Amino acid sequence: MDIQDLAGRVQSGERRALARAITLVESGRADHRAQAGALLDQLAPLGRQALRIGLSGTPGVGKSTFIEAFGMFLIGQGLKVAVLAVDPSSARSGGSILGDKTRMEQLSREKNAFIRPSPSQSQLGGVARRTREAVALCEAAGFDVVLIETVGVGQSETMVAEMSDLFLLLLAPAGGDELQGVKRGIMEIADLILVNKADGDLKQTAMRTCADYAGALRLLRKRAYDPAGFPKAMTVSAVTQDGLADAWAAIGELIDWRRANGYWDSRRAQQSRHWFEEDVRMGLLSVLNRKDTRARIETLGAQVAAGKLSASRAAEDILAHLRPTGEP
Amino acid sequence: MDIQDLAGRVQSGERRALARAITLVESGRADHRAQAGALLDQLAPLGRQALRIGLSGTPGVGKSTFIEAFGMFLIGQGLKVAVLAVDPSSARSGGSILGDKTRMEQLSREKNAFIRPSPSQSQLGGVARRTREAVALCEAAGFDVVLIETVGVGQSETMVAEMSDLFLLLLAPAGGDELQGVKRGIMEIADLILVNKADGDLKQTAMRTCADYAGALRLLRKRAYDPAGFPKAMTVSAVTQDGLADAWAAIGELIDWRRANGYWDSRRAQQSRHWFEEDVRMGLLSVLNRKDTRARIETLGAQVAAGKLSASRAAEDILAHLRPTGEP
Structure with a gap:
């Protein structure tokens, strides 16, 4: 090549x-x-930088419809938009959450849009490196906005937030009880909560839900890298497009403030450092995926389970076996 | 030596x-x-086995008082009891949650009791290995019951559950709302929930709380390794000693059933395997604690943060530097 x-x-x-x-x-x-x-x-x-937006949402929130509507809105602003999906669970099904792009029919036909399904990888660490590199490629290709979409599985949201400039959490209109269902950890990484489906019969519920989340956000500890009023909760409708321009304006306000106050750069620097150390850890552990190592772990593991060998001694055996080769 | x-x-x-x-x-x-x-x-x-009981509880639940009362009860049954504390957070404070044993004055004076404070270690992985080895030593010393106490910090409860035959969750009487505060993951590893302080003015509240938790436990998925009726919620009072004998009887019922149905052995086998693989992972990563590695990571990390070197290339440099020595 x-x-x-x-x-x-x-x-x-x-x-x-x-x-x-x-x-x-x-x-x-x-x-x-x-x-x-x-x-x-x-x-x-080239040093090209896109605005990297991490995006997560509960199932049934209308994420695809939102991405399509928001992507079309951004293209209407003269921007080039890439959408990358991260779904560590897709390794099991062998499929991809974006499938054949039929999820975002309109957006996928736009010349200023690029949509990429999730790679099928079994290891979250592997998914992280591949996604970061895909983001870098989209930036080099001149895209202005890279949307990194994830499903709420395990650590995938934290991982995506670690490679995004800001994190959007898309939620559905809901009763007060359901508010509890949103994991606190996810609330804490969100920069903007968008309550979708604020249209028709659900509009009132969406507005109440939004107020509830706004209240919940106020209870969280103030973060140094946020201007006043952030993190923020807003309503949108992917169907009527209501609220998309306001959401984009809020994103602009947040990002402009972070750039002006040095947080854009410091966050990217901190993220690069994080991924460097994570790559080192993954590299050290990668020897465990080697066929001969797996076989040896299987054999010794059976002896440990049978009580014929202590866990520590078995581990020493594996480690001693690995080190001299110098070829993890 | x-x-x-x-x-x-x-x-x-x-x-x-x-x-x-x-x-x-x-x-x-x-x-x-x-x-x-x-x-x-x-x-x-020697092949001596104690009953290893993991124990966690929210702050203010009266954990020390409970351990003292429960320990004295077990000694009264003619058993030898060891108490080990695991507190990964104590690394920061430099202290120990058991301190000078004044927490359990009566128990610490008993010749059939052994109380050991948490070691001050910064790494959870290191704490895990040390605690497992301390448990093995207590078993070799002929203790019948080893209580492994932990604070609800990060992954410490999961870790302790991974080295226990059963896991006790000690909770305080509370209003319905507070039920939400118990993390689902902790509910799922508990074999027995004990609502403490079921005495005096709090007795009614404790019974209601207990019923609430019993209801919550019924909502969890049935586990193959539980007899009918488990996991179970009960009330106890460390002050009046009410319920301690019932709790011990329930523990006996659970353990007898697991022994008779092969789950005691299969669980210990699975745990040994788990710790073997964990030891291997920790061993591979231990090179990161080496002084020269830390210095190199610091240097390259600064270059990565400054945008002068990519995270992947820096990681490759570290890994290449580590491998040839063959001496992690």
């Missing part, structure tokens, strides 16, 4: 080249990994 | 020898680690 050529075509915004580049970073093959590294190194000096 | 001699004295139940042996397994020094390993290997063939 001609990496120089691919880099050039990604840089000029060719969507097919971008798709191919993402396939490359998603590959687990050693030669592909080397090529992906070279590609990213070539593109890094 | 004469390990053979120490092993003999631990085996004969000498509390001072046991304390010294635990200090040895808690040490991070390489020579102490080797001695601790030899000691544990010498004691393992």
Whole structure:
């Protein structure tokens, strides 16, 4: 593969080249990994930055419809929009939450939009690295906004927040009781809560729900990197498009303030550091996925379970076996 | 240190020898680690098993008073009782939640009791290994019951449950709203919920709270390793000792059933396997605590944060630097 050529075509915004580049970073093959590294190194000096928006929402909240409507709104503002999906659970089903893009029919036909389904990977750590690299490729391809969509599974929201400039939480109109269902940890990483479906019969409920969440947000500890009034809860309707412009204005207000106060840069710096250390940890543990290591762990694990060998001694055996080779 | 001699004295139940042996397994020094390993290997063939009871409770629930009362009750049944505390947060304060044992004055004076404060360790993984080894030493010293007490910090409850035969959750009488405050994950690992302070003015509230928790427990998915009626919620009073005998009877019923149905052995086997794999992971990551590694991570991390080096490339540098030495 001609990496120089691919880099050039990604840089000029060719969507097919971008798709191919993402396939490359998603590959687990050693030669592909080397090529992906070279590609990213070539593109890094461009220094292009998109606004990275993490997005999560409970099932049935209308996330696809929202992304389609919000994506079309952004394109209407003259922006280029990429949508990346992260679904660690898709490894099991083998499928992808974005499937054949039929979820976002209108957006997927736009030349200024790029939609990429979740890769099927079993390890959250692997998904994290691949998604970060896909984000970097979208930035190099000149996209202005990268939406990183995740499902609320395990640690995926925290992971996506760790690679986003801001985090949107999309929620449905609900009774007061259901407010409890939103995990506190997720509330704490949200920069903007959008209560969707604020239209028709649900409008009043949506407004009450929004007020409830606004109250809940006020109870959280003030974060240094927020201007007054943030995190904020607002209502939107993906169907009528009501509230999308207001949400975008709020995002602009938040981001402008963070840029002006140094938090955009410091957050990105802190995130890079985090991923560096995470990559080191994943690299050290990757030896556990090696076939011979897995077999040895299986054999010794059976002896440990049978009480013939202590857990510590078995672990020492594995570690002693791994170290001399110097080839994790 | 004469390990053979120490092993003999631990085996004969000498509390001072046991304390010294635990200090040895808690040490991070390489020579102490080797001695601790030899000691544990010498004691393992005894095959002595205690009933390992994990215990957690919200602050203010009267945990120390309960452990003192329950411990005295067990001693009254002719049993030898060890109490180990696990508090990963104590690393920060430098202190120990058990402090100078003044928390359990009566119990600490009993010759059939052994109380050990939490070691001050910064890493949860390290705390886990040390606690497991301390449990094994208490078993070798002939204790019948080992209470492993933890505070509800981060993952410490899950960790303690992973090394216990059963898990007790101690809760205070409370209004219906406060029921929500108990994390679902903790409810799911509890085998027995004890609502403490069921005495005096609080008795009625305690009974209502107990009924509420019983209802909540019925909503959880049935676990294969539970007899009918478990997990169970009961009331106790550490002050009047009411309910302690009933709680002990329920524990006996649960454990007898699990033994008879193979779950005692299969759970211990599964736990050993778990700790074996965890030890391997910790061993692989331990290189990150090495001084030269930390310094290198610091240097490269600063470059990554400054945008001069990509996270992936920096990670590759660290990993390449670590591998050839073969000496993590």
